[in-house]
Amino acid sequence: MTGELNTLFAIIMSVVFVNNFVVARFLGLCPFLGVSQKTESALGMGMAVTFVMTLASAVTWFLYNYVLLPGESNLLGLMLPGVKETGTVDVLKTISYILVIATLVQFVETVMKKTSPALYESLGIYLPLITTNCAVLGVALLGTTNAPQHLNLLEASVQGFGAGIGFLIAMLLMSGIRERLALLNVPQSFRGVPIAFVCTALMALAFMGFSGMVSW
Amino acid sequence: MKELSLTGELTKGFFAQNPLFVAVLGNCPALAVTTAVNNGLAMGVAVIFVMVCSNIIISLIRNIVPKEVRIPCYIVVIAAFVTIVELVMKAYMPPEINESLGIFIPLIVVNCIIMYRAEVFASQNSLLRSAVDGLGMGIGFTIALVILSSIREVMGAGTIFGIRVAESYQPASVMIMAPGAFLVLGLLLAYFNWRKLQRGEKV
Secondary structure (H helix, E strand, O other): OHHHHHHHHHHHHHHHHHOOOOOOOOOOHHHHHHOOOOHHHHHHHHHHHHHHHHHHHHHHHHHHHHHHOOOOOOOHHHHOHHHHHHOOHHHHHHHHHHHHHHHHHHHHHHHHHHHOHHHHHHHHHHHHHHOOOHHHHHHHHHHOOOOOOOOOHHHHHHHHHHHHHHHHHHHHHHHHHHHHHOOOOOOHHHOOHHHHHHHHHHHHHHHHHHOOOOOO | OOOOOHHHHHHOOOOOOOOOOOOOOOHHHHHHOOOOHHHHHHHHHHHHHHHHHHHHHHHHHOOOOOHHHHHHHHHHHHHHHHHHHHHHHHHHOOHHHHHHHHHHOHHHHHOHHHHHHHHHHHOOOOHHHHHHHHHHHHHHHHHHHHHHHHHHHHHHHOEEOOEEOOOOOOOOHHHHOHHHHHHHHHHHHHHHHHHHHHOOOOO
């Protein structure tokens, strides 16, 4: 039990700080730069991404283990005997993941609209943007590989959640910096995206201080 | 909008409408894979292939697909070509290039540049023009990747295409790590803005 908890803690520390998706793995840069002008919208986007990432990690884990991987547990193998030996990882992984994520986002949007209009008000506008957020597809792909080791369902979901929190932290830090930048006299050619990139470089440098904290 | 000649369609993506330096799209792969010129080139070629093929197919199906479901349709088309690229690369590319491109090959699916060209160009133009547009934009992206990765490789590893440039130079390895990537792209974007300002254009 403690071993399991230690692993989960290491996963969270790893994806939030050491291998932060935005500043160390270069995932999800478009929303990171596009929606970080104001702290409020950064918070909304970060929360929407965390929510979808957690769900997407769990759903794609099932897809990977019961549809894509070869073996006895392959559900497609029940109908097509050939699939049992070969699996469908090579040909179907990318297509099925992106379809599942797109469907999931649509589903979450519909459910949220129906059940909690208040939450929909604050997160709703960010949801459609998430389909093409490479951090979501990235966390799904990272949660379902054999390297460094095969994750179980709980570990994959926790990794998705942690990656979302890491994204949220990076978004919040960036929006704070950009709100201050808006008041400064930045050279004209650096205004907007260039100075945001330079600030991100400094943030990445700071995050490098976490490297080696956990080995996951 | 006035129609460009075919050569115009091809070359507009090189510099004037460069997807990375002017439109600032496709940042994620651009920063992640440009640790060495070889990786940048491999990524560029993969993007050119996916872009040309998906533009052709999307231009062919543009009148059949209902407007409401066009985005999922485009994504499936793009994902199919990305899978082809993935399998081909696994089979023929040196393992170390595959290793360093890693998950960024499947992530071409969500590369904004490809979706952007599908949406604003291929869904409204003829087959030939769409193919040429895809080729031009793909080449523009590759040019950007090569510029970015040459700077990073020379400064960060002291090599170019894996060949040492100067014996006495002590490489600053931060340039091939994450902060260097953000810094070089930020400075390059500022340089392009500065050139525009010099010519009296608006940024």
